[in-house]
Amino acid sequence: xxxxxxxxxxxxxxxxxxxxxxxxxxxxxxxxxxxxxxxxxxxxxxxxxxxxxxxxxxxxxxxxxxxxxxxxxxxxxxxxxxxxxxxxxxxxxxxxxxxxxxxxxxxxxxxxxxxxxxxxxxxxxxxxxxxxxxxxxxxxxxxxxxxxxxxxxxxxxxxxxxxxxxxxxxxxxxxxxxxxxxxxxxxxxxxxxxxxxxxxxxxxxxxxxxxxxxxxxxxxxxxxxxxxxxxxxxxxxxxxxxxxxxxxxxxxxxxxxxxxxxxxxxxxxxxxxxxxxxxxxxxxxxxxxxxxxxxxxxxxxxxxxxxxxxxxxxxxxxxxxxxxxxxx
Ligand code: TXA
Ligand code: MG
Numbered sequence: 615x616x617x618x619x620x621x622x623x624x625x626x627x628x629x630x631x632x633x634x635x636x637x638x639x640x641x642x643x644x645x646x647x648x649x650x651x652x653x654x655x656x657x658x659x660x661x662x663x664x665x666x667x668x669x670x671x672x673x674x675x676x677x678x679x680x681x682x683x684x685x686x687x688x689x690x691x692x693x694x695x696x697x698x699x700x701x702x703x704x705x706x707x708x709x710x711x712x713x714x715x716x717x718x719x720x721x722x723x724x725x726x727x728x729x730x731x732x733x734x735x736x737x738x739x740x741x742x743x744x745x746x747x748x749x750x751x752x753x754x755x756x757x758x759x760x761x762x763x764x765x766x767x768x769x770x771x772x773x774x775x776x777x778x779x780x781x782x783x784x785x786x787x788x789x790x791x792x793x794x795x796x797x798x799x800x801x802x803x804x805x806x807x808x809x810x811x812x813x814x815x816x817x818x819x820x821x822x823x824x825x826x827x828x829x830x831x832x833x834x835x836x837x838x839x840x841x842x843x844x845x846x847x848x849x850x851x852x853x854x855x856x857x858x859x860x861x862x863x864x865x866x867x868x869x870x871x872x873x874x875x876x877x878x879x880x881x882x883x884x885x886x887x888x889x890x891x892x893x894x895x896x897x898x899x900x901x902x903x904x905x906x907x908x909x910x911x912x913x914x915x916x917x918x919x920x921x922x923x924x925x926x927x928x929x930x931x932x933x934x935x936x937x938x939x940x941x942x
Contacts, residue, residue, distance in 0.1 A: 649756030
């Protein structure tokens, strides 16, 4: 069992950074979802992430850094448009896939010659990263802090529920309250002439087009552009991801005794258990994972969701929900 830290003072974050340096795991909040962190240059520590998650070893990890000045050491090349994205949209819910440097070893990249980098927009995550850089740490590797294939945690309690049994006494879980965005970062492949979205998120197509000056397609919604190889590389794009125990049904009339998630403007049908009634698209994203978890806590067999329509964040929500609905 890991230690649970709800007082994330400067001293506590410095101690957590030291633990990372010593090879322990530290789960920490980000604006998207909670991550399970390890020193991204420590093979043994990173191996423990895979163990704790039950994740196949060829799935690459995102390296988190505190500032653009720590980017250079991880990469060997960066196109102009990616520099613009990094400058304008970091810190934020965006991961850039770039050509790796020698520092990004196979145990981070899954043996590929690219590396995923992100600067999270969360004060505890940034405080931890800054403390880690002060100890000469290069970056913190962190996947979402859930068992492989399951719903990402958006609270420290959900991390504990997912991974408590797989962490050791020296590992830490930092409690920073509920994640503000609630969906994993937008992943953008920046190895080609123009940016390409591998996983949609809160950094939307419109934002990427505006900053990069390129027209971008969402290959996540346009499946035919995705090769089989990419499907494996971006594990978050595997079909049976983000799945609760309950069976998820999309845009269908809920049956009695099931769970129901929809905008607050949609009334709860008789005999159905309302799990969430968000008022805005942002709130929908923020509460969706905790609502799915709540359905499991209530031992519901099925959860019905009226999906949001439209572009922007709705694309990311539908992306995750369509995978949830494929089941485990
Ligand atoms: O919001 C997020 O991105 C969260 C927080 C903790 O930062 N992290 C996260 O990590 O969602 P994870 O490992 O659960 O999902 C990251 C996805 C995986 O599907 C992985 O395959 C993909 O990013 N990925 C990482 N490095 C990659 C690379 N070099 N090329 C292609 N995909 C990569
Ligand atoms: Mg994940």
